[in-house]
Amino acid sequence: MTNKNLIKGRTGDWEVVIGLEVHAQVISKAKLFSGADTSFGAEPNEHVSLVDAAMPGMLPVINKVAIEQAVRTGLGIKAQINRFSVFDRKNYFYPDLPQGYQISQFSDPIVGKGEIIIDMEDGDSRSVGITRIHLEQDAGKSVHDMDPSSTYVDLNRSGVTLMEIVSEPDLRSAEEAAAYLTKLRAILRYLGTCDGNMEQGSMRCDANVSVRKPGDELGTRCEIKNVNSIRFAAQAIEYEARRQIEVIEEGGTIEQQTRLFDANKGVTRSMRSKEEAHDYRYFPDPDLLPVNLSEEFIEEIRSTLPELPDDKKQRFVDELGLSGYDADVLVAERAIAEYFEEAAEGQDAKTVANWVTSDLFGYLNKEDLEISDSPVAAKQLGALVGLISDGTISGRIARDVFAEMCATGKDPAVVVEEKGLKQVSDTGELESIVDEAIAKGAAQVEQYKSGNEKIIGWFVGQVMQATKGQANPQMVNEILRKKLSE
Amino acid sequence: MANLTDLTIAEAQAGLAKGDFSSKEITEAHITAIEVARDLNAFVTETPERALADAEASDKRRAAGNVGALDGLPIAIKDLFCTKGVKSTASSHMLDGFVPPYESTVTSKMVEAGMVMLGKTNLDEFAMGSSNETSYFGPVVNPWKRNSDDQPLVPGGSSGGSAAAVAARLCLAATGTDTGGSIRQPASFCGIVGMKPTYGRCSRWGIVAFASSLDQAGPMTRTVRDSAILLQSMVGFDPKDTTSSEMPVPDFQAVLGQDIKGLKIGIPSEYRVEGTDPEILALWDQGIKWLEDAGAEAVEVSLPRTKYALPAYYIIAPAEASSNLARYDGMRYGLRADGDSLAEVYENTRAEGFGAEVRRRILMGTYVLSAGYYDAYYIKAQKVRKLIADEFSSAFETVDAILTPAVPSAAFAHGEKSDDLLGMYLNDVMTVPASLAGLPGISVPAGLSSDGLPLGLQLITKAFDEETLFRVADILEQSAGFTARPGQKV
Numbered sequence: 001m002t003n004k005n006l007i008k009g010r011t012g013d014w015e016v017v018i019g020l021e022v023h024a025q026v027i028s029k030a031k032l033f034s035g036a037d038t039s040f041g042a043e044p045n046e047h048v049s050l051v052d053a054a055m056p057g058m059l060p061v062i063n064k065v066a067i068e069q070a071v072r073t074g075l076g077i078k079a080q081i082n083r084f085s086v087f088d089r090k091n092y093f094y095p096d097l098p099q100g101y102q103i104s105q106f107s108d109p110i111v112g113k114g115e116i117i118i119d120m121e122d123g124d125s126r127s128v129g130i131t132r133i134h135l136e137q138d139a140g141k142s143v144h145d146m147d148p149s150s151t152y153v154d155l156n157r158s159g160v161t162l163m164e165i166v167s168e169p170d171l172r173s174a175e176e177a178a179a180y181l182t183k184l185r186a187i188l189r190y191l192g193t194c195d196g197n198m199e200q201g202s203m204r205c206d207a208n209v210s211v212r213k214p215g216d217e218l219g220t221r222c223e224i225k226n227v228n229s230i231r232f233a234a235q236a237i238e239y240e241a242r243r244q245i246e247v248i249e250e251g252g253t254i255e256q257q258t259r260l261f262d263a264n265k266g267v268t269r270s271m272r273s274k275e276e277a278h279d280y281r282y283f284p285d286p287d288l289l290p291v292n293l294s295e296e297f298i299e300e301i302r303s304t305l306p307e308l309p310d311d312k313k314q315r316f317v318d319e320l321g322l323s324g325y326d327a328d329v330l331v332a333e334r335a336i337a338e339y340f341e342e343a344a345e346g347q348d349a350k351t352v353a354n355w356v357t358s359d360l361f362g363y364l365n366k367e368d369l370e371i372s373d374s375p376v377a378a379k380q381l382g383a384l385v386g387l388i389s390d391g392t393i394s395g396r397i398a399r400d401v402f403a404e405m406c407a408t409g410k411d412p413a414v415v416v417e418e419k420g421l422k423q424v425s426d427t428g429e430l431e432s433i434v435d436e437a438i439a440k441g442a443a444q445v446e447q448y449k450s451g452n453e454k455i456i457g458w459f460v461g462q463v464m465q466a467t468k469g470q471a472n473p474q475m476v477n478e479i480l481r482k483k484l485s486e
Numbered sequence: 487m488a489n490l491t492d493l494t495i496a497e498a499q500a501g502l503a504k505g506d507f508s509s510k511e512i513t514e515a516h517i518t519a520i521e522v523a524r525d526l527n528a529f530v531t532e533t534p535e536r537a538l539a540d541a542e543a544s545d546k547r548r549a550a551g552n553v554g555a556l557d558g559l560p561i562a563i564k565d566l567f568c569t570k571g572v573k574s575t576a577s578s579h580m581l582d583g584f585v586p587p588y589e590s591t592v593t594s595k596m597v598e599a600g601m602v603m604l605g606k607t608n609l610d611e612f613a614m615g616s617s618n619e620t621s622y623f624g625p626v627v628n629p630w631k632r633n634s635d636d637q638p639l640v641p642g643g644s645s646g647g648s649a650a651a652v653a654a655r656l657c658l659a660a661t662g663t664d665t666g667g668s669i670r671q672p673a674s675f676c677g678i679v680g681m682k683p684t685y686g687r688c689s690r691w692g693i694v695a696f697a698s699s700l701d702q703a704g705p706m707t708r709t710v711r712d713s714a715i716l717l718q719s720m721v722g723f724d725p726k727d728t729t730s731s732e733m734p735v736p737d738f739q740a741v742l743g744q745d746i747k748g749l750k751i752g753i754p755s756e757y758r759v760e761g762t763d764p765e766i767l768a769l770w771d772q773g774i775k776w777l778e779d780a781g782a783e784a785v786e787v788s789l790p791r792t793k794y795a796l797p798a799y800y801i802i803a804p805a806e807a808s809s810n811l812a813r814y815d816g817m818r819y820g821l822r823a824d825g826d827s828l829a830e831v832y833e834n835t836r837a838e839g840f841g842a843e844v845r846r847r848i849l850m851g852t853y854v855l856s857a858g859y860y861d862a863y864y865i866k867a868q869k870v871r872k873l874i875a876d877e878f879s880s881a882f883e884t885v886d887a888i889l890t891p892a893v894p895s896a897a898f899a900h901g902e903k904s905d906d907l908l909g910m911y912l913n914d915v916m917t918v919p920a921s922l923a924g925l926p927g928i929s930v931p932a933g934l935s936s937d938g939l940p941l942g943l944q945l946i947t948k949a950f951d952e953e954t955l956f957r958v959a960d961i962l963e964q965s966a967g968f969t970a971r972p973g974q975k976v
Binding site for chain 1: 568
């Protein structure tokens with residue numbers, strides 16, 4: 001297979017190899033090992049239990065919801081669910097890590113190998129391997145910029161459940177990495193296991209990046225930490241790949257290290273080298289028993305899985321006759337897919353798809369709105385398409401009706417009624433209007449008769465002008481052709 | 487009327503029920519005893535006002551006919567249990583002044599049962615030690631003295647303050663915790679009954695953690711019956727501790743007074759550890775005879791991995807401790823020392839806050855968990871632990887209980903083993919195997935050494951069979967007829 005993602009360097013083509021580690025905050029009311037609240041936006045240290053603050057003698061108790069969510073996520077990426085998994089302690093000191101260790105999963109994670117199908121802009125799809133998903137506690141937040149001499153610590157996030165979703169080093173370009181993150185986020189949102197909100201930090205990404213000449217062994221990798229948007233992830237990878245190529249081409253070697261992405265400057269910067277890496281002294285947490293899952297527990301969760309993007313896309317193409325491109329666009333987000341399906345109920349699906357992807361998206365983009373904020377409800381858009389299909393209004397008039405719906409939130413039938421936009425489909429009425437137009441355009445009639453069929457547009461324009469656009473365009477065309485040929 | 491501080495729990499319950507005395511009276515008697523015996527340094531914190539308030543509340547409940555299982559009984563609590571509103575230090579400078587806003591599950595149950603809390607007893611710092619000499623608040627003095635000299639002796643550890651307080655009649659009973667022998671060994675040194683239940687019987691919630699997979703709370707009392715009574719109010723499943731057990735809790739007193747005819751008592755020759763005091767081996771033989779005389783059958787059992795128990799313990803316990811004690815970082819509570827950088831704050835805080843023994847164990851634990859050593863030490867020790875547990879399991883296929891000495895020697899003098907780390911660690915050689923296997927064990931005072939010091943014998947049964955443990959211990963106690971008291975030279 002030729003790799004169209006190769007980067008041209010001075011010494012030839014380079015291949016980028018990328019593996020991503022995504023930390024996804026699990027949707028759950030309580031933290032992983034304590035009953036404390038997890039909602040975003042509370043005052044600092046408002047959501048902290050005795051366990052989260054690691055008071056003496058406090059013990060963690062696993063939150064069953066977190067286990068369910070991890071299993072649900074595993075099933076969503078067709079991964080192996082491990083019936084036996086273990087929580088380990090990852091030991092290191094930091095002020096926002098109250099226990100002095102993070103409870104995580106090291107050698108026995110809850111989810112094993114799975115895969116995600118990524119969809120590229122050019123219509124290509126390919127499979128990216130998932131190595132594992134494990135559960136772990138989030139740390140608190142250190143705030144360094146409130147005071148010149150001290151650091152403040154907010155433990156609200158301390159103990160919140162994260163899933164670390166680790167990919168195989170299967171990605172070959174920044175674009176593929178972005179497509180992977182987009183697809184993963186969509187799946188998590190479909191599953192309801194993570195809200196995927198990268199700006200609020202509920203989904204964070206570390207990227208392992210290395211470069212090599214095609215066919216060579218894997219190069220030395222650098223890990224880029226805590227990238228907080230898909231766009232930044234792509235930027236960071238692109239920058240890092242070119243940096244590594246430059247280093248090697250100038251005769252240097254890549255040192256294994258952890259780097260931070262500076263979003264303002266668009267560069268990555270060394271944070272610590274391999275020599276400075278922690279020895280985390282992982283060992284099984286003696287406060288917690290291993291997690292044993294029954295087959296019934298797993299099957300019960302499987303039975304409640306929603307239809308996921310890949311299956312949905314297939315159904316849209318096979319059963320609703322949508323193009324692959326339209327289907328991709330519509331399934332990319334669960335909310336959009338749900339909107340579309342509700343709108344398309346009992347209507348012509350392809351027409352509805354066109355309205356959603358062009359007019360509705362156009363409006364939402366212009367107004368910077370999410371689909372959940374759309375002033376036009378799914379049922380209303382469906383009704384609008386219904387009015388076109390049954391000939392009540394023309395497609396052109398429908399655009400005006402849609403604009404009015406966006407502005408007022410009214411039902412399309414009401415708009416049509418109030419504005420008197422109902423299409424003129426009365427043959428007698430249209431014939432007399434057509435007659436008037438022919439009478440006015442003797443010269444155009446001549447042109448038509450001498451073979452310029454395009455001139456028919458002039459007559460249509462006249463009729464539309466006379467009917468304020470409400471004439472049924474198909475009927476106007478038919479009548480015109482008939483009369484002009486007489 | 488007998489001296490109120492000499493009563494057993496069972497006697498005190500009867501006296502309170504009959505109205506022979508009030509909880510206030512018995513509490514006041516103990517408060518006075520504590521004041522008189524301050525030289526023992528058995529308490530880190532005395533709580534006389536709290537005790538009197540508890541006692542008065544108890545007397546009111548009794549007048550209303552509404553009493554709990556421990557109602558009105560003056561009891562001391564090892565200062566490893568977090569007690570709401572009462573300083574809880576683990577005998578460490580690190581937690582000096584720490585007042586928890588919560589109550590441990592075990593002490594909550596005891597409060598609900600109506601106990602009167604006299605105070606918090608001294609212990610080895612963070613329960614790490616076998617002599618109570620590692621306490622930040624100074625060593626505890628064993629109320630017993632040798633016939634041959636007047637040197638102050640250690641009470642054993644880590645529950646040394648509790649053991650000394652019970653032996654010296656400063657409380658009717660006390661709580662202890664046992665990780666590798668911290669209840670049973672000081673009980674033996676102080677001539678009292680010390681009992682460690684099956685791992686999982688008592689909730690660990692609110693007890694300052696030393697080694698999570700080993701720590702268990704248990705009763706320290708002057709009789710086996712008292713041990714059963716106090717344990718009853720300490721145990722039970724706790725949803726806040728994942729490792730606590732949902733096994734049903736039997737009535738522990740119900741088996742007392744039953745005979746042991748036909749029971750098989752295992753005698754493991756591997757406990758004839760080199761260096762064990764011959765007097766103790768003789769006492770062990772005596773114990774075997776007592777149980778045989780009572781109708782039990784002594785059976786040789788083999789526990790060949792016993793010799794690996796102590797080394798495995800001194801890998802696993804410090805490993806867990808090194809991680810458990812990481813939370814004492816000077817950031818949120820407890821001691822904080824200044825420093826010019828974050829690393830310096832950590833270093834200064836932990837250097838100042840932890841004593842030498844705690845620092846040593848943190849270093850050992852950190853070492854055995856380090857990359858490159860983990861498999862050789864920690865994993866291997868866990869394998870040994872599994873083998874030891876398996877060995878006990880197969881022994882319990884043929885025997886009902888195992889009888890061993892509780893300790894390899896009688897109480898020693900302050901400072902006597904300070905330079906002999908291995909000698910100090912050897913104190914736990916008899917108690918550690920049952921700890922690693924999570925089994926219940928009890929130390930029963932069985933006799934005196936030729937120099938007049940108490941010596942205990944240990945019984946071990948299979949997991950969750952505390953009933954057989956108490957049943958045999960009861961017979962052992964009756965046969966031994968141990969009536970000696972500290973301060974009375976014989």
